[in-house]
Amino acid sequence: MKKTLIPLALGLLTGMASTIATANTGTINFVGKIDSSTCPIEVVNPGSGAIGNEVSMGSISPSRFTAVGQEYPGNDFILRVPADAGCNLDPANPNTGTVTFTGTADTSGDYYATKNFTGAATGVAIVIKDNTGFAVKNGTASNTYPLSATVASDMKFDAYYRSTAATVTAGPADADVAFLVTIN
Template identity: 55%
Template sequence: MRALPLHLSMGIALSLFGTSVFATTGTINFEGKITSSTCPIEIVNPGDGSIGNLVEMVDVEASRYTAVDQDRGGKPFSLRLTPDSGCGLAVPPDTNTATVTFSGLADGDHFAIRSSADAAQGVAIVIKDKTGSPVKNGDASAEYALSSTDPTDMQFEAFYRSTAANVKAGVASADIAFVVKIN
């Protein structure tokens, strides 16, 4: 066997050692959708039975507040859960209960009003459940018995609560989300 010239054999040897392993890269795309509700829940105004996501609070004069933690201007509303609407209510009838957790911008344990140049000051919104107890921001309400055959109205009441002894007049609105947990 004939030997290769030195420069040729060195070139082959260097090319063998210089070979590297290349990783191949790529991209995976994920697409999907997170839905906001698996079960339609209606917000009902008990006064006139209207349905919508607006609870119109009553006007309260700032001078009616003279101390911290005074509730004024109660406004009832209900969250209606209807059977056969995809809510997964159990059979036999009337074995389910539900709790509601409200969440929003916090003002202590309750819900801050939206900040704006003309916003009221020294008040928050408090929501009370069927027992009359405040439902703290992020906590579950009392349990409500659900019917599996008829619509269930889970009743609540919203109030303006003073967070200061002197309340300043202005717009007092809030955006509060809710989650209904069926037990």
């Protein structure tokens, strides 16, 4: 009797093992794209037409700021989207773009803090306004801009100083702000 039970037990174990292995099979689909080109966005100074990543904000007296939330224009700038440089613009359909700016947040969290170092201005932040005149808050997309697939498209913005305190002190008021252009 022992001989009969051993082959039967081995047969049951083998059948169970093969059932367990087939119950856990499936397919994984990996989907993606390897894209060697990015869309080369240019930062343009509208006054001179110079291309670079520096926007000169000029000089404003701290005495002009007498309360929290006052704004004084610094300068405007353009983010230029080239027509045919790997930007995936569709000539058959209208394209639009938005810009999301990110940087160190000021005390409100909405605007862009100026750099904090010995001798730097205090009580002031940078505000960026889009083509509707509304502030583009830190980490939030701008209003949409029309983009052309056949000619370069300019997305114009205005930069302002904004007081974050009732008293603003003199000194350099610089900020680093990154941008991401999303093309729809």
